[in-house]
Amino acid sequence: MNRQSSSIEARILIAGFARGSALVLDDSLSFWGGFDPSNGEIIDVHHPQYQQLVGGRILCISESRGSAGTPGGIAETLRNGSGPAAFILGERDVNISVGTLVANRLYDLEVPVIEVSLSVMKQISSGDQLIIDRRGVMLFDAE
Amino acid sequence: MQLNALDQDRLDGKLGKAMQFAMETIVAAAHIDQADALIDISFAHIDACFYNGRAHLDFVNYMLEHGATLAVPSWTNNGLVSLNDLSVRDPLASREMHEARELMRAYVRLGCNPVWTCAPYQLPDRPGLGAHIVGSESNAVSFYNSVIGARTNKYGDYLDVCAAITGRVPFSKLHRDEARAAELLYDVSAIPKQIRANDLFYHLLGHIIGRRSAHLVPAIVGLAADCNEDDLKAISAAGSSSGSVPLFHAIGITPEAATLEISFQGRQSLRCIELTVNDLCQARNELGQNTDQALAGIALGTPHFSYTEFEHLVELLAGRSIRPELVFYLTTSRHVLQQVELQGWAESLQQAGIRIITDTCTYFSPVVCGLQGKIMTNSAKWAYYAPGMLPVDPLIGSLQECVESAVSGEVVLDQWVVE
Numbered sequence: 001m002n003r004q005s006s007s008i009e010a011r012i013l014i015a016g017f018a019r020g021s022a023l024v025l026d027d028s029l030s031f032w033g034g035f036d037p038s039n040g041e042i043i044d045v046h047h048p049q050y051q052q053l054v055g056g057r058i059l060c061i062s063e064s065r066g067s068a069g070t071p072g073g074i075a076e077t078l079r080n081g082s083g084p085a086a087f088i089l090g091e092r093d094v095n096i097s098v099g100t101l102v103a104n105r106l107y108d109l110e111v112p113v114i115e116v117s118l119s120v121m122k123q124i125s126s127g128d129q130l131i132i133d134r135r136g137v138m139l140f141d142a143e
Numbered sequence: 144m145q146l147n148a149l150d151q152d153r154l155d156g157k158l159g160k161a162m163q164f165a166m167e168t169i170v171a172a173a174h175i176d177q178a179d180a181l182i183d184i185s186f187a188h189i190d191a192c193f194y195n196g197r198a199h200l201d202f203v204n205y206m207l208e209h210g211a212t213l214a215v216p217s218w219t220n221n222g223l224v225s226l227n228d229l230s231v232r233d234p235l236a237s238r239e240m241h242e243a244r245e246l247m248r249a250y251v252r253l254g255c256n257p258v259w260t261c262a263p264y265q266l267p268d269r270p271g272l273g274a275h276i277v278g279s280e281s282n283a284v285s286f287y288n289s290v291i292g293a294r295t296n297k298y299g300d301y302l303d304v305c306a307a308i309t310g311r312v313p314f315s316k317l318h319r320d321e322a323r324a325a326e327l328l329y330d331v332s333a334i335p336k337q338i339r340a341n342d343l344f345y346h347l348l349g350h351i352i353g354r355r356s357a358h359l360v361p362a363i364v365g366l367a368a369d370c371n372e373d374d375l376k377a378i379s380a381a382g383s384s385s386g387s388v389p390l391f392h393a394i395g396i397t398p399e400a401a402t403l404e405i406s407f408q409g410r411q412s413l414r415c416i417e418l419t420v421n422d423l424c425q426a427r428n429e430l431g432q433n434t435d436q437a438l439a440g441i442a443l444g445t446p447h448f449s450y451t452e453f454e455h456l457v458e459l460l461a462g463r464s465i466r467p468e469l470v471f472y473l474t475t476s477r478h479v480l481q482q483v484e485l486q487g488w489a490e491s492l493q494q495a496g497i498r499i500i501t502d503t504c505t506y507f508s509p510v511v512c513g514l515q516g517k518i519m520t521n522s523a524k525w526a527y528y529a530p531g532m533l534p535v536d537p538l539i540g541s542l543q544e545c546v547e548s549a550v551s552g553e554v555v556l557d558q559w560v561v562e
Contacts, residue, residue, distance in 0.1 A: 068303070098302050106201050106202060
């Protein structure tokens, strides 16, 4: 299968349109304590993507970890413009989804959250150009 | 999912915009969780009062401006600052600290009971066995589920408030009987009795269980029948720091685990792990090494110190004073502090050199005054989190070891698990 032309139906957790470059996280992450919402930087020293910035990227992550503070970290990074353009999750993660929903609502944003299978997640590499449409279809962007 | 008429009215905005927003969030969470129904809750412990950026304030202000009220008794978790003692983290020192105080006040305006504690289960009128509630702070979620037998998932910020406003949550995961069955067994009977009687044992056990249980519900066999709520609090807090343990069972002790068969709901254990003293030594080393560095201070009360822990501290200190070159912080709730003041203990501890703080905790940034360098704590949770956020080098010890170290000015450890 030519990956560049494939489109994948994902499960919509929060609907929206986004286009951008993928950033794949190799481990779960707590968005409280492991992430700086003021600038969108991963600050968990044990994390494989330590010091990477998530701003504008389509963030691919299995799930969030730990603290009840994750939704707040997500909402704050989206509020101040340092957050991802979209989330692609490997699990149905309520914390990431609720943080995104609240930010979308309060700040009139359209950041989607979708869930894909592990096999789809494995096809995505950091730097891939992706499109997520409002019906929850994910495309590898040929542009 | 089928909504009842009242939920539909809430969702349609017939009960105001705040209710609509809250209900949309609950329905979205139910969709994500693949729940097919919503249920009533009777209580909520709110974590969203803990400042984590401007968005937190925008959220509660939206709710207040659009007429939100709370459907159930809702108690506040710790805040980032102490409203009782502004010198702990100065609200005038930065915009963030100022907003942190504004946020706490906003939740009081919303109608929360301002208990400001991560150990709300130490206060009177707590929920009972089988009650559906909303817990948020990870140690409290674990304690409510495990020790009290109330039922809660770990509700993150905003969802906790939306549940308190609507009085509803998705009927999913730990609200359901089948998700509460034990799946994995830890046997601690091979560990010598005198070690199992030490308060540090429970912190180390919690740390191990958090590390090894993945997403499974653990059960523990071999705990002393007289282990108390402070011990079980230690397991709850440590297990929720090194891992995610929103529910555990202690056979013969916790309310859903009268027997092994009951806790496993008749199923077989996937695995039985026999723990040894070596496992405890390893856990202790993971939570801080005793280097040559001079001791700088002590931090107790994560989660908040209970009345009985104060009682032990007073006994162990036996009228002695803390070395003046050390800082000694102890965090607790306003409620427990009041009880302790009635006994005259707060005053004597303060005179001995212990600083008692309410409303907040010491393991997160910004650092409270003087808390840097080598810090001893009796809390696995403190030892796990603090080094990531503060300029500290933690060392874990029993309450007695912490007290003896504080009095002598240098680290004093018992012989067991020192290796």
